[in-house]
Every structure is written in structure tokens, then in C-alpha cells.
Amino acid sequence: ILNVEQSPQSLHVQEGDSTNFTCSFPSSNFYALHWYRWETAKSPEALFVMTLNGDEKKKGRISATLNTKEGYSYLYIKGSQPEDSATYLCALADSGYSTLTFGKGTMLLVSP
């Protein structure tokens, strides 16, 4: 079983704050790193799928970076809004990509 770690476990910020989370994973047999946002009472939705070392992706105020050599990815949210409140999951696809191994998630609460 692959070990995917996310930190912090939870985070409470004020509207307008910028924040970031970390996803750590074993760098051997890496194939892809996924980020998902999971809002309460909804299905998880994909944010990014990253495959290349040094990759940076952006969607609106959210961006992510990837370092496959050291085994980590950062997710950044610039100017957090209350609607960003959700659990953010990262998931590792290994070289066989039969499955995705998920971290426990980071729960973000943004207060107005």
C-alpha cells in the first residue's frame, strides 16, 4: 500500500488570505499526481492531474506544483473565498496506474 500524506489535516483562514497545502508521496514508480476538491454533500471534483517533474498548473485562483524527485506537491489558493471551503484530496497513480491511492485530505474552512 502506497503512503500518501497530506498536511495540514485542517485549516481555518479568513476571506482574502492566501493558503497552501502539501501532499507527500513515495517518488519511486511515480506516474501521476491528482488533486480533487470535495465540497460537503457533493462529489469530489478534479482540479489537476500532474505528471511531469516541475509541472505547474493553474485554474483561477488555485494553482499546484509538482516535484517528483523529492515526492511532494503543493496546492495554493490565492485570496481565499468562503466558496473555497472544502476538503482537498491528493491522489497518487503509480507507474502501473491500476488505481489511485488517496491521502486523508486537508479540510479548509474560509470564514467571511
Added chain:
Amino acid sequence: DGGITQSPKYLFRKEGQNVTLSCEQNLNHDAMYWYRQDPGQGLRLIYYSQIVNDFQKGDIAEGYSVSREKKESFPLTVTSAQKNPTAFYLCASTPDKNTEAFFGQGTRLTVV
């Protein structure tokens, strides 16, 4: 609209009974997955299927069974052998290795 449908949303089961959770997708995806979530835990893989009539055990398959007779459908049976079945169950599908997973809205199973 294309998507993944899980039913029912809530399910109550008496101890000793088998119960089947439905997962249907109209996205034409080959691969389908079942995950389980418990409080404080990440999503853990129960079973997955990469093609019709074939499926593989995930990390926590004991006490569960699946079938994949049609591309669109991947039902999960929680048997009486599953010692702690109360949990939230998520179904997902993917079209190929390079794109994100799509999720249903989940079924919350409670054993009473």
C-alpha cells in the same frame, strides 16, 4: 447529462444481511472503482475493474464482492462477512491513465 449515479443515497441494513450498492455511469469509461471512507481516514480502495467481466481486489476487499457484466454498471455487495460495514461508499470511473477520475455522490451505509 453524463455522469455517475449511485443509489441509494442512504441505506440501512440489519446485521447478517447482504446489501448491494448500485453504481451506473454513462460516460463510456472503461475503468470503475469502489472506495470506502471512514471518519479520519482517506478513501480506501475496495475493488476496481478495468474492463468488462474483469475486476481486481483493492486494499480492503474482504467482506465485499463485485460484478462487471456491463460497461456501465459496477455494483458492490456488502456481505455479512464484512465485520464493520457502516461507512460512506464512493464509486468512481476513469476513461484512461492520463485523465481525472469522476465520482458519484456516494452511499452512506448504516448497519442497525
